[in-house]
Amino acid sequence: MFNNLIFIILFMLGFYALIMKTNLIKNVIGLNLMEAAVFFWVIAFSDIGGEVAIHKMGEEVTKFNDPVPQALTLTGIVIGASTAALLLTLIIELNKFSGTIDRDQLEGLND
Amino acid sequence: MNKLMKKIMISVVLTGVAFALYQNFSLMPEYQGLNEGLSNYIIKSGLNDTGSLNLITAVLYDYRAFDSLGESTVIFGAVSGIVLILSRKMLPVSSKGLSFIVKRALGIMTPFIALFGFYVITHGHLTPGGGFQGGVILAAISIIFSIVYGSAFDYRRYSPQTKTLFETGGALTFLGLGLAGILMEGAFLQNLGFLTAETGTLISAGSIPYINIGVGFKVGAGLAIIFYSMIQKTFEEDF
Amino acid sequence: MSWMNIELILLITLPALTAVLMYFSRDFNQRVRNFLAVSGAGAELYLIVSLFIYNFDQVKNSNFFLQYTIGYQDTPFVINFAMDNLSLLFSLIVTGAVFLIVIFSTQYIKDKENRYFGLFFLVLASIQGTILTADLFTLYLFIEAITIFTTPLISFKKTEETTRAAMQYLFYGITGGVFFFISIILIYFNLGTLKMAAVAESFALISTPMQLTIIIFFLLALLIKLGIFPIHFWLPRAHSACPAPISALLSGVLLKVYLYIFMRLFWTMIAFDFLVELHLSAFVLDLALVSSLIGHVFALQADNLKKMLAYSSIGHIGMILAVLMLNTEAAFYGGMLHIIAHLMMKSGLFLSSGYLLQTTLSHHIDDLKGIGHKNRLVFIAFITVCLGTIGMPPLIGFVSKWYVLLAFLKARHFFGAFVVAAGSIIALIYYLRYISQAYETVKSESPSLKEELISLKAFFKSTNTMKSVIYTFTLLIIFFGLGYQLFEIPVNTAIFELLNPQKYIELVLGG
Amino acid sequence: MAVLEIILVIFLVFSALMAVYFDEELISIIFLSIFSLVLTALYLLHKAADVALAEAVIGAGLNTAIFMSAISQIRHGDSD
Incomplete structure (x- = not known):
């Protein structure tokens, strides 16, 4: 019971950071939290x-x-680490092009 | 104002979802180790089948060795992709690193860290640990080098080519053991029976220690390559 | 036993080995590398076609089944690879399309080919693994692998747009992967097994709320991957940002693979009755239809050729998913046929768009002026395939759409029939918009079409590999449009597998 | 035992909250690293030694290094 509660709190916290925070690094952190919760x-x-x-x-x-x-779980942790590295790499590249990591400023550019 | 409204709405929705999930998860029956399931089987006969004291290693490198092969392929692909995305021609120019004392101290400590890494890799079937964990410890040595001695130190000692060699060497060890399984035991990635020795010794448990060594080198080299491709741009502004 | 079906493991390891070879081919000659790539894909195609021909009698009687087991025999804890008629059909069409795409890319990709082909073959290996595996966790691993390997390919051109598309794709992909993992682990905790067949046997033992949770998480993961309406934003960006062969791979091939996983999970593993019981099938059906309509409408306002094609993909995938959710034999027939048709048409369209856009500045509609005069034959092929997508009679698109329409009418689901018809009409409008733009400028110096066709010498001179791949796709579409009965046996046997999952379960558990 | 577990869990949730709450990336990453360390201790309490080792090495060690190297490059771009 107790663990279920912790799991759901952490998972929703990660999900909140993933969809609501505009900072891309925070989104990756949210994703990490979701995985860690599971x-x-x-x-x-x-x-x-x-x-x-x-x-x-x-x-x-x-x-x-x-x-x-x-x-x-061990397999999942390793996969999570490599995806996080790939995501951060893409964020670095994106930052090189646009000079920002704010999602709101990125969305408006060309849609 | 609009943003606040959105935030509140999302929070309400998330709380609702969380509540529903909690209701569902609290209905889960208490986990009793599945008396007829897989885990019971593994606990009973895992040692006999594989000769590995560590049952998690037995699952990872023997029963489900194919998954581990796929997992190391994922790391291989991630490394390849990161190098593809970040490929820059720039050669790393070093920062000077930390102070003399730290350098000396780390110089004394490094062999022990490496020893620990190798210990974790080679004792994967006896104690907690295994190829993945030990490999990451080896990669961590490389990361510490770049922080303490400056980024060019490690680069000069072990160039990316050397690391790639290590990585593919590990992968080929894994694949080769899998193919040897076909030739000798009749199935892909089957544990090689003739390598079995007395349980509990360092070289026992069939091909598991060798797979561990292969995976360790592969993961260590791969993650070090990832780290070095990611810091390459900072080199120019250090100077 | 395990000696017998070594082909299944070869199907997965052969592309992986090719990938490792390609990774080290930096110093190779261009020709050697291309030869290596084509022969790697060719060997794969040869393997699967020979499997099909060699076992044709069993396929016809729909008792074709191959199995390969990794692990200790006679123990409950092994990894199974199984191939039945459904997997055979998908493996066959996917490998065929990938073979043609590889030939196209040998000419199209001009720099960093070694990494490109390395990742490409890794994707192929993971696709084959996804299709063949009978184990849930291996399935999860391969799905994650597909996501990770395709991401660098999407950002291959390294502009701001492609990087952003790749990042969004990866975010959505990993979120889907996490949901998938939760489902798998819930199944393990409830049933204590990871074999799909064993899960299928005892799924009814799980309590109903838990079943609902598991199914919802699976559905969420797969709807994200398929790009169904509320979560479709990533798809047009990702599918339009990458180089043309990768667009063809993502839109033509990968979406079909996810549809295959959908069928495997919800017909073989979790019986479809559970979806009906929990009132989810009607919901997914409506969602898919709305998604189809929205995809077509958005395609109407897209000013970018590749974006338009990607939105049209959303429309078609929604239609296929909807018709599959009807769960009748006619519906499966139409759906399967449209899967094959859409695979060929979308690959052909994306490849020809890649060829056409080599001569223009951008993919924007204004830059396409006069493109029909510059590359006459290729553009005619493009128009032919477009007509196939709309559903013109002699082409395969018509046949499949006709059967889909019939299935909707037979099930008395008139909204579905309306969506199919409306989709065709909207598609006609947006394709015409581009085609008329392409023929706008009159002035041109190239020889007339008649001349070009008659003077064979010039024709062969101008025919290079890329063009011939596009012509191959076009000819295939025309040929199968006339002879769609050729698919009768594989499609019907695949439907037999869907309707009788008991056979798969018994064979996996028994062998 | 139970007391220790409760304290660790409270720490876990607290560090996760802080990692999400702060806008400064550096602080977030440090809290994420603390989160991983606490998680390692919890894994040990739950008798999962292999996973604990992996989490300590990957979550607290490697992930932090990779995140740090990422923000060290992103800082630079922020100025313009």
Whole structure:
């Protein structure tokens, strides 16, 4: 319950920054927050009070946390990082052409 | 005024959506580790199948190795795209970097950071970590160099060509292990049985350590290339 | 078992390998590089066509099925690649179109070809992966990969406009990807599996509000990617900013791939009954129709040739989506046929616009004056394809639109029929606007068309690779317009797959 | 344990709010980096060691460097 609330707050905060902020860098930050919220929720939800999913030599552990969502999250984090880098690269290029990163000033130029 | 109205309206809509989502998510049944699902299977027989103590590594580089291959292809494509977008002819001219003390201190520390990176890469099947995390640590060394010693230092030591070589070398290691899986075990990216050793030792778990090393070099070199293409323009104004 | 269908993995890895080779081809000769690119795409085409011909008997009886499994046999946790009639049809048409586009780009792209072709082949590899995979998370990975690989291609020309278009495209694409990820992870937490077939078997076990959430997030992700009405702003900009072959790839090929994913998800994986039960199908149907109308209307006021073509794409995709949502056999027939027709026509239109606009200053309508006199034959091909898009009788556009119209009338959905007819009429107006502009200036020094046709020597001299690709598309459109029955077998078997998802599920889970 | 988790979660939401609230990009990025660090601690609490390592290295380390390099170039263009 508690984690759901945090997830939704963070997700909506990120979504708000994505659609309402005019600064492009803030939009990327919002996107990052959205992704981080989803990943946090996945990890928190799959936590069933077990151990870290690594066997120890000579020890039998009966209860592990689910390793599959963690693996999926790991993939998601790496993809998120590379997309953020690509977005920032495009913003740098755009800034070079127009000298601004304000979305409102960019939209009005030619439509 | 108009903007304020818009802001309020969006906020109201978002709150409504959030409330609806919360209602829905609170109906989720408590997650019980899926007694019949995949995770139960992996926890039971993951060690026997792959020989990797770290089950997440077992999932990433053995059960779902194809996904990891796709993921490193995504990084490869992102690097290629960023270099395409930002390609400038300008050679980097260095800033002078930080003070002498910082340089010395980092000179002493760097081998340990690198050691940690290699440790994370090679022990991916025994302890937390693996190719991706270790690769990023290696890339971080390159980033620290550019901050502390000035941007040309790293560039002169390891030129972009060298980094590209590392990157493709890692990718080809991965692909080669996949093809070896076809030849020896009969399926793409199958774990190579003849490499298996006693569980818990450094060189065990079939081809997982080798895939880890390949991915580590690939990710490290790729992210370093991304960082260096992104800072290239700042070089001219440093001088 | 797994030795048998190694072709499926080859279909994905072959373009990826070509991409790596192209990446290192900086020092190669121009000819060698072009040869490499064409032969890479040709090998792919050969592979898929040989699959089709070799298994033709099974395709005809619609029990064609290939499967490849990565991972430990006899365990529940593997990655499957499966190819049934539906994937075969899409893979075939996509590979064919991409092959022609690659031939066109060898002449069209003049600088940084190695990176261009590297990314292009990576996109091809991800498209094949998207079509072939039977695993949800791999699907997510490939969709993200398509978004990331196409973005640098959109900003290939490096002007302010292209960079902005690429940035907007990436923002929308990643947001869609996040929604897709949420859906997948919800499915995993509820059912404990990532195989589409296993999900299909037990989707009914999920509680209804959760089903609604999952379906809504999937729908949001796919409607963003397809450019349906409320979220379509990125599409015309992105599709008009890039070089012509990439426009053809995005508008002609990629939108069809997203339609394929839509069908795979909502007919095979999540049964269509759930959409009807939750009252979402009617909503999506209306949304798609409104989107179709709006796309055509916006195309009317677009002053840029490529932007006009992109808006018309929105119109056509909305129409196809709407007709698919009717969920009858006639509707599927019309929809599939129009998918094939639109793929050929839009690729041809974008490629010929790229060729025509080499001689003008910009894509603006005022700069197009007299372009019809400069490149006579190409412009005639352009007009032919335009007529196909409007729906003139001997061309394939007419056949497909006719079946779409029939499907709407049969389902007694008159608003849909009205949208199809109105779209055609509006399309006639906006194409005529450009065509009349192109023939405006009378004065010209080039030889008359008759002369040009008769003197074969001059004809062959002036025919280069780009032109021949455009002519190929035009001839294909005329040929299939007359012989659309040739598609009868593949399309009907693909529809069989859609109506009987049980076969796919059983074969994936059993093999 | 529970107290620690609650404190960390409050910090998480606070840093996210600050990252969105401030108009200055530099402060936002620093708060985003703090957000990633707190998230790392939370992942560790939830017994997901691999994800924690990845988040620490990518979220707090690499992302910050890339964001910084981006705004260091954008500053320059703002002046005209």
